[in-house]
Amino acid sequence: MNRASAAMVAEALRDLTSVVIISHVRPDPDTIGSALGLGLGLARLGIAVRCGYSGPETLPGALRELPGVELLAPLSPAEEGGAAVAVDAATVSRLGDYEAVFDASPTRVCIDHHVSNAGFGDLDFIDSESDCTAVLVLQVLDALGVELTADIATCLYAGLVTDTGSFKWARPASFEVAARLLNAGVDGVRWSRVLLDSHPYSWLKMVSEVLGGSVFDREACGGLGLVYGTVTAAQMAGMNWDESESVIDVVRTAQEAEVAAVFKESTPGEWTVSLRSKTTVDVVPIARALGGGGHTRAAGYSDTGSADDVIGRLLAQL
Structure with missing residues (x-):
């Protein structure tokens, strides 16, 4: 594992021209929220961003309402001067067909919170003590000096509220993050309902x-x-x-x-x-x-x- 910190990842991404952000197959709110939150943040720095996931599954309806969905597109390897970032994938195989996109990119970054992740990037920011990958993305955005807008906060909140089971098994630090995201403008009542309590x-x-x-x-x-x-x-x-x-x-x-x-x-x-x-x-x-x-x-x-x-x-x- 090429162990990295949020600051190291931020330094690697800061001056790039383009970044490809890859979610895992059968995407859940943490992987999509992390991708879109990071993508929106990098776009504010003038970096060209594309996000995506492999597989035939359509994005769940609630996730199609997240800010930044316009960043989702078919992916190809990052160009010279760019990087690929895998978010919330415990193994590179969880990227599906986009494993090849990740492997062929000049710089490869893994951001994840699964304890089983042995690392598969040039930089592996992995913290199994984090309740979700979205919290780690927030740390990277903080290290980049990106303003936490309501849109970015909403994407990250989607990952946090679902991976903690609406905070039923959240660590104390997650409540502090939740308060910060809500104060940034997240409509917590609405997103908790559409993500956790809405079914046909x-x-x-x-x-x-x-x-x-x-x-x-x-x-x-x-x-x-x-x-x-x-x-x-x-x-x-x-x-x-x-x-x-x-x-x-x-x-x-x-x-x-x-x-x-x-x-x-x-x-x-x-x-x-x-x-x-x-x-x-x-x-x-x-x-x-x-x-x-x-x-x-x-x-x-x-x-x-x-x-x-x-x-x-x-x-x-x-």
């Missing part, structure tokens, strides 16, 4: 089916218990892909289970798996063994096959 009516039926078919395995995880549910592609018909992402936050509330998992089928036979734990189990080694990564209490990975096959591979790791 069909989501309710899907969740009821998932919960009705959920399984509680009392003996899993050394007797600490596992609860899991499965979201099939058929159940997601007519909904945007991101509507399955919040199901884990319902399943994880089962008080008898230390670990929760949700298997989400994007297309037939293609799955992403979300893992959560409450207090004692580190889910990073589990996710790593299956090709993924993440945080001690929240991790994930991708898999292929039938539902029984994918579930069986997880159970074998527990």
